[in-house]
């Protein structure tokens with residue numbers, strides 16, 4: 001049991017490291033949009049992104065609904081940070 005939970009902790013560390021890296025890139029995207037007068041929220045990109053992830057990773061663990069929900073939360077947070085960056 002301890003060994004299994006260590007594996008879960010390692011997975012969580014990887015997830016958080018990847019999310020932090022993603023948000024650093026999002027801040028760069030915010031700067032680009034500011035310089036090019038582009039809107040922060042881009043629903044076409046968000047839809048394409050979720051579709052790509054579902055096509056690539058969707059299975060009995062990562063269900064379509066879970067991927068859509070998870071990335072809804074992640075992208076709304078990204079949009080909040082972008083708006084903060086621009087204000």
Ligand SMILES: C=C(O[C@@H]1C=C(C(=O)O)C=C[C@H]1O)C(=O)O
Pocket residue numbers: 026029040041042043045046049074075076078079082
């Ligand atoms: C990061 C961007 O800004 C917003 C956030 C997105 C994201 O977190 O992936 C995607 C589209 C935009 O609504 C982007 O336009 O690429």
